[in-house]
Amino acid sequence: MTIVDFEPFVAELATVAGDAILPFFRTALQAQDKGARGQFDPVTEADRAAETAMRRLIQSTFPAHGIVGEEFGDHQPDAEYVWVLDPIDGTKSFISGFPTWGTLVALEHRGVPVYGVMHQPFTREKFFGDNARATWAGRNAHGTEIVHHLRTRDCPALADATVMTTSPALMEPGERARFERVASEAKLVRFGGDCYSYCMVAAGHVDLVIESGLQPYDIAALIPIVKGAGGVVTTWSGDEAQGGGAVVAAGDPRVHEAALKLLAG
Structure with a gap:
């Protein structure tokens, strides 16, 4: 099939x-x-x-x-x-x-x-x-x-980006500090959304979703949607994300690369 x-x-x-x-x-x-x-x-x-x-x-x-x-x-x-x-x-x-x-x-x-x-x-x-x-x-x-x-939108730099996460309180202290590096450079930061945030990346309304502590069932279905719309989904270290963990989804590869540099620890 x-x-x-x-x-x-x-x-x-x-x-x-x-x-x-x-x-x-x-x-x-x-x-x-x-x-x-x-x-x-x-x-x-x-x-x-x-x-x-x-x-x-x-x-x-x-x-x-x-x-x-x-x-x-x-x-x-x-x-x-x-x-x-x-x-x-x-x-x-x-x-x-x-x-x-x-x-x-x-x-x-x-x-x-x-x-x-x-x-x-x-x-x-x-x-x-x-x-x-x-x-x-x-x-x-x-x-x-x-x-x-669906198509993601162009976003060349973090200064142009809308960033979402469900809640920074769900992150470990070290992860939260790294997330704040990205958030401090973004144009707009919003909380909440869960799976809906990733779909808004695919739809071209959000530029980055940054999460940690995900399980495979939290992210596996969203990867083909974001990628199918032209986006990128990886772990914070740039690896494949279907296993969960700390994940970043981006609509534009340029803002994804910028986020990874700040999330690198």
């Missing part, structure tokens, strides 16, 4: 997850804390319901494929094709009633993310990418369904 052959199934996975999540959004949903080291890391019934629905669909359709998921661990992670799932990336935003969260679905082939989708079912948006192209599917103000291609 080619990557194109998987596209309808990826869209179906995202839709199934959205159908499981939306009944819980902006309700009196209770969150459990699965955090460590004093960090609040919430999980909800919506997270578990969405991942369960996606796992069932994958295992019934592609039983030979592997699954790596945030809530229920790994299944055949060494398979040729592996699905990497984050049912709700941005659970803190979710339980706070903000729509800056999304379902992340990545397809990896021999360990490399080859296709990704970020689905925001409340705003009825999907961001797709396959490393060579990226698209947005949603509705206009009149409710008409539309699709358009």
